[in-house]
Structures are given as C-alpha cells and as structure tokens.
Amino acid sequence: MGKSPCCDKARVKRGAWSREEDAILTTFVARFANAGNWTTLPHKAGLRRCGKSCRLRWLNYLRPALRRGGFTxxxxxxxxxxxxxxxxxxxxxxxxxxxxxxxxxxxxxxxxxxxxxxxxxxxxxxxxxxxxxxxxxxxxxxxxxxxxxxxxxxxxxxxxxxxxxxxxxxxxxxxxxxxxxxxxxxxxx
DNA sequence: AAATAGGGCAACCGCACCTGT
DNA sequence: CACAGGTGCGGTTGCCCTATT
Known part of the structure; x- marks a missing residue:
C-alpha cells in the first residue's frame, strides 16, 4: 500500500529548535489547542517544521508540568x-x-x-x-x-x-x- | 593544551494502529 | 470493506559536553 510522507523533507527545517520556534509553537498550541491537528499546525503557525517534529517538541520539551532530569x-x-x-x-x-x-x-x-x-x-x-x-x-x-x-x-x-x-x-x-x-x-x- | 572516548540528551525515522470517509 | 490521513510509539542517530589520556 505505502503511505505518502508526512511532510516535504526538502522544505521543512530539521535539527535543534530555536527559542523563537519554541515560543511560536508554545503560543500556538496554547491558543489553538483544540483547533486543528499536528499536520496542519506548522503551516498555520508559520513554522517550517514537520507536524511530527512539532508534536515531539511539544510533548517532550514544551508541555507544561514536565519534570526534567533528577529522577528520584x-x-x-x-x-x-x-x-x-x-x-x-x-x-x-x-x-x-x-x-x-x-x-x-x-x-x-x-x-x-x-x-x-x-x-x-x-x-x-x-x-x-x-x-x-x-x-x-x-x-x-x-x-x-x-x-x-x-x-x-x-x-x-x-x-x-x-x-x-x-x-x-x-x-x-x-x-x-x-x-x-x-x-x-x-x-x- | 590537545586529542580522544564516553555519556547524556534532543530529535528523527519508520512502522503500526486508529479513525474518518 | 478498503483506503488514506493522522497519531502514537519504540528504536536509532547525531550532536554537544565532560572526563580522561
């Protein structure tokens, strides 16, 4: 069957996220949390990122109440x-x-x-x-x-x-x- | 002081599952 | 029921920092 790639790899930015990108993503998710999906989010937010990348960044780094390091x-x-x-x-x-x-x-x-x-x-x-x-x-x-x-x-x-x-x-x-x-x-x- | 090795972590990749049409 | 798009997940990679030689 095969699936089309989730995004155009030639056109999306990869690698480490900048502060600006973090801020945009955080703001956008906070304001439009229920108004779309991860695939369309980067386009709406003006981010040159793959939706999966946005999701990963949000879940693993930007999400509120995350505890980082210091495992008990x-x-x-x-x-x-x-x-x-x-x-x-x-x-x-x-x-x-x-x-x-x-x-x-x-x-x-x-x-x-x-x-x-x-x-x-x-x-x-x-x-x-x-x-x-x-x-x-x-x-x-x-x-x-x-x-x-x-x-x-x-x-x-x-x-x-x-x-x-x-x-x-x-x-x-x-x-x-x-x-x-x-x-x-x-x-x- | 420079080179190298290893550890830690963020991010990517690809597959499987779920859901809507 | 079949298909396509979206999402979640586990494995892997690559970069950066620190310790060691």
Whole structure:
C-alpha cells in the first residue's frame, strides 16, 4: 500500500529548535489547542517544521508540568520494576510517572538504568554479595516492594489486579509528594 | 593544551494502529 | 470493506559536553 510522507523533507527545517520556534509553537498550541491537528499546525503557525517534529517538541520539551532530569530513587525503582514486567513499553511506563515523557524515560533507561538492570539480573542469577566497589541498589520504598509482589501475580494478559492498581495509586501519591512534583498533565491537542 | 572516548540528551525515522470517509 | 490521513510509539542517530589520556 505505502503511505505518502508526512511532510516535504526538502522544505521543512530539521535539527535543534530555536527559542523563537519554541515560543511560536508554545503560543500556538496554547491558543489553538483544540483547533486543528499536528499536520496542519506548522503551516498555520508559520513554522517550517514537520507536524511530527512539532508534536515531539511539544510533548517532550514544551508541555507544561514536565519534570526534567533528577529522577528520584522511587521513580528509578518503578521504572526498573515495570521494565521487568512489561518490557520496553516506554509510553506505558511514562504514564505511571507524572511529568515524565516516554522519551525522557527511554533516555534515562539507556544511560543509567540499563546498567543497573543488568547488574540486578546478574545479581539475581548469582545471589551473592555485590562486587567490591559496586554500590548495592537502593532499598525500594515499601509501596514499591508491595507493588513488586502484586505485579508478580499479573496474568499474561498484562492486566493489573485491583491490588496492583491500588498500590500504583499509593506509589503515585508518594512520588507526587516529591518537591519537584507538579502533577500529571495528559491533555494535549 | 590537545586529542580522544564516553555519556547524556534532543530529535528523527519508520512502522503500526486508529479513525474518518 | 478498503483506503488514506493522522497519531502514537519504540528504536536509532547525531550532536554537544565532560572526563580522561
């Protein structure tokens, strides 16, 4: 079948976004959030960008209430736990972390948590004391320990039990008490 | 001080799914 | 039902900064 490209690559600008472009996009999305789609947005806003690029920029960088960097131990633990159960479903994992984007979680995983995950796996395979000079993983909060146990009961369909959902809520409350917490903001265009 | 390697992050690419016609 | 356009998602790339040699 094949699909036509979403935009003319020869005519759209690529690469890093300038402050001006950010300002235009932010203003336009704020004013016309419900008046169109991502494909037509750059044209209406006067941006020489692909609609997908605009969407990505907004979701990962400009969206209000985003929390950038500074992942907490609770968040790290939750990511590790969820990855262990559902794999690289970054959007699903990010949905459980208020203010985090899938791209953010994905990058954090690749740069920090992947090593930790491998270490945990090897430690689990050979339950012994960690190698000299290697710090043991931080003790997870009680809610996370309970969540781990609840997740272990999740069936193959991937549906969370009521108990797991309840524990998620508890954990989310715990995370949102963090000083950097801004609450979740999911509504987009 | 210069060169190189590695880490971190923003952005792009392509595919799959959803939805309207 | 088939098709096309729009959107979401995961994987990958490329650039910049910092640490190391």
């Amino acid at each position: 131990e609770e968040e790290d633990g939750l990511i590790l736990s969820l990855y262990g159960h559902i794999g690289s479903k970054w959007s699903a994992i990010a949905a459980k972390l208020p203010g985090r984007t899938d791209n953010d979680v994905k990058n954090h995983w690749s740069t920090k948590l992947k090593k930790r995950h491998v270490m945990l796996m090897s430690t689990a395979a050979a339950p012994s004391t960690p190698p000299a000079g290697v710090a043991p993983p931080a003790t997870p909060p009680p809610a996370l320990v309970d969540l781990e146990a609840a997740l272990a009961t999740v069936d193959d369909g991937g549906e969370l039990t009521c108990e797991a959902e309840q524990l998620y809520a508890e954990l989310m409350g715990l995370i949102e008490q963090q000083p950097t917490g801004h609450g979740q903001q999911r509504s987009l265009l």
